[in-house]
Amino acid sequence: MTDFEPKIVAFCCNFCAFAAADLAGAMRLQYPPNVRIVRLPCTGKVDALHLLKAFESGADGVFVAGCMEGECHFLEGNLRARKRVAYVKRLIAEVGLEPERVEMFNLSSAMGGRFAEIAEEMTARVKRLGPTVPARRKEAAES
Amino acid sequence: MIVADRKPLDEILASIEPYKKIMLMGCGGCVTICFSGGAKAVELLASQIRMARNKAGSDIDIVECTPERQCEFEFIDAFKEQIASVEAVLSIACGVGVQTMNEHLAEGVTIPGLNTKFMGYPVEHGLWQERCAGCGDCVLQWTGGLCPVARCAKRLFNGPCGGSAGGRCEVDKEVECVWQLIHDRLEKLNKLENLEIVRPARDWRTSTNAGQRKVKFEEAML
Numbered sequence: 001m002t003d004f005e006p007k008i009v010a011f012c013c014n015f016c017a018f019a020a021a022d023l024a025g026a027m028r029l030q031y032p033p034n035v036r037i038v039r040l041p042c043t044g045k046v047d048a049l050h051l052l053k054a055f056e057s058g059a060d061g062v063f064v065a066g067c068m069e070g071e072c073h074f075l076e077g078n079l080r081a082r083k084r085v086a087y088v089k090r091l092i093a094e095v096g097l098e099p100e101r102v103e104m105f106n107l108s109s110a111m112g113g114r115f116a117e118i119a120e121e122m123t124a125r126v127k128r129l130g131p132t133v134p135a136r137r138k139e140a141a142e143s
Numbered sequence: 144m145i146v147a148d149r150k151p152l153d154e155i156l157a158s159i160e161p162y163k164k165i166m167l168m169g170c171g172g173c174v175t176i177c178f179s180g181g182a183k184a185v186e187l188l189a190s191q192i193r194m195a196r197n198k199a200g201s202d203i204d205i206v207e208c209t210p211e212r213q214c215e216f217e218f219i220d221a222f223k224e225q226i227a228s229v230e231a232v233l234s235i236a237c238g239v240g241v242q243t244m245n246e247h248l249a250e251g252v253t254i255p256g257l258n259t260k261f262m263g264y265p266v267e268h269g270l271w272q273e274r275c276a277g278c279g280d281c282v283l284q285w286t287g288g289l290c291p292v293a294r295c296a297k298r299l300f301n302g303p304c305g306g307s308a309g310g311r312c313e314v315d316k317e318v319e320c321v322w323q324l325i326h327d328r329l330e331k332l333n334k335l336e337n338l339e340i341v342r343p344a345r346d347w348r349t350s351t352n353a354g355q356r357k358v359k360f361e362e363a364m365l
Contacts, residue, residue, distance in 0.1 A: 049183065052190045091187065094152040095194045133198050 006060035006126040008035045010119070011050065013043045015073050016109045017065030023112030031119035034126075042066070044077020051088040051102055061126035062088075065105045065118065078106060098129050144173040144264065145237045146271045147180060147257040149188070155233065156195055158254045162203065162230040167192070167256075168222070168244070169209035170236035177271055179257055180235035182209040188235060188256065213240030216247050226251055261293075279349030279356065285337050287328035292350075294321035300345060 012018040018039050024031060040046060043066030054062045064085055066078035082104045089099035103122065107114045149155075159165055167189050174180030189205045196203040206225055210218040213236035226232060226248060234241045235256040244253035261273035276293040282300070283290060292298050296314040302322030306313025310323045329335050349356075 049186055049190070052187060052194075056190045056194050091191055092194075095191050096198055097194075133194075 004127060004131060006034050006123060006131070007058060008061040008063065008119075008122050008126060009054040009059045010035050010037045010122075011040055011043065011046045011062070011064045012037050013066045013078070014039055014041055016067040016071075016111075017043075017105070017107055017115060019109035020065075020107050020111045020115040023109065024115045025112075027112045029112060029116040031116035032123040034123045035119045042072065042074045042077035043081035044072070044074055046081050046084060048084045048088050048091065051084070052091060055092060055097065055101070055132060058132075060129075060132050061101045061122050063103045063105060063118065063122050065107060065115070068106045068108055071108070097132055100125060101129060101132070144176055144262065145239070145259060146177045146261055146263050146273075147174050147237050147259045149179050149184070149235065149257055150255070152191060152195065155188075155256050156192065159192070159203070159231065159233055163201075164204040164206075164229050166206040166208060166222070166226055166229045166232045168213060168219075168232055168234050168236070168240075168253075169207075170213040170234075170240050171209055172212045172214070172236075174236055174257065175209075177265070178269075180237075184235055185209055214243050216243070219244060219247060223248070276350070278347075280346070285340075285342075286325045287332055287334070287337075289321055289325045289328060291321055291325065300342070 010017070010021075012021060018037065021037055038050075043064050046064055051062050051064070064081050066072065066081050069078060072078045085102055085104040088102050092101060093099045105118050107118070167185050169175070169180045169182055169185040171181065174184070175182070178184060185207050189207050192203060192205060206229055208222055208225065210222060212218050213234060229251075232244060232248075232251060232253040233256050234244055234253050237257065238255065238259040241253050241255045244251075260271075262275040262277060263271045263273040266272045273293050274290060276290070278292045282292070291300060291302060295302055296312055296318075297304060299322065303320050303326070304313075304322070307320040307323055310320055312318040312320045326335075326338070329337055347353075
């Protein structure tokens with residue numbers, strides 16, 4: 001499926017990944033336009049439901065990007081997010097989707113290059129996996 | 144509290160396979176506390192079902208609701224109209240909730256989405272253990288507050304048995320031998336003599352051995 005352009009939702013912590021995405025822009029780094037960013041005060045804010053609803057609403061891939069472990073502004077938010085991502089991997093596997101469609105990443109606000117890499121990596125991964133549901137049904141669901 | 148665990152999604156999908164519009168009903172009581180049947184569990188399961196059915200090419204309409212308690216008529220009555228508009232109800236309450244729905248709203252069908260496990264409490268975040276078997280004749284006053292009926296694999300009243308080793312049960316080495324715990328606790332309380340009292344054989348008719356049980360509180364009856 002060469003013309004498949006996946007929709008990827010990125011739940012980003014305000015203090016690291018969101019700032020890193022900003023930095024990637026300031027550095028004029030190119031990364032795939034498939035990634036839509038949702039800004040969070042901390043990845044600890046993300047709930048399994050948010051991730052699942054993203055898939056239900058038509059996302060082909062979802063990732064959560066938080067601070068480096070041990071450097072969360074709220075101490076444990078990113079560790080909690082990691083657990084929730086693992087939980088959602090199980091939930092989507094039950095539905096018949098590949099667990100690799102959802103992932104947790106850790107980076108700092110200085111890592112603009114790494115953010116672009118993550119966006120590339122997830123886009124390539126989800127392109128390889130294909131759409132979550134057959135395209136025809138997906139359009140119907142989204143409309 | 145009653146502890147329950149969600150059924151595998153495949154089993155749930157198979158049981159609602161013929162339906163195009165269902166209600167997914169949770170319960171705000173015990174199963175909310177053990178994360179298997181509260182309002183959030185309803186949202187998560189509904190989302191999973193919709194995704195699975197969409198993927199399979201047979202969409203489903205799901206009405207989501209979570210009454211305060213599914214085991215009382217007064218709370219489920221509030222959803223009567225909505226229930227009438229669906230083909231079936233998928234309940235993620237305990238077995239009592241499912242039966243209350245089926246008996247009280249006999250015209251509709253309610254399917255269980257959980258496996259009801261036991262009465263217990265969270266020993267740590269996310270881990271529940273059985274503590275009460277509802278045997279109908281409590282002996283906790285003699286055993287230092289630790290239940291040999293719910294926690295001994297053999298339901299012994301004169302343990303520990305020969306299979307107790309290093310404080311662990313022979314049935315499962317992960318499980319602590321409750322009779323070792325009872326002995327240790329009574330020793331600490333200076334009440335070891337409790338274990339020397341000869342008691343008559345247990346009458347198990349108070350448990351489930353004599354059929355369905357009931358409790359009556361006449362002053363509350365109308």
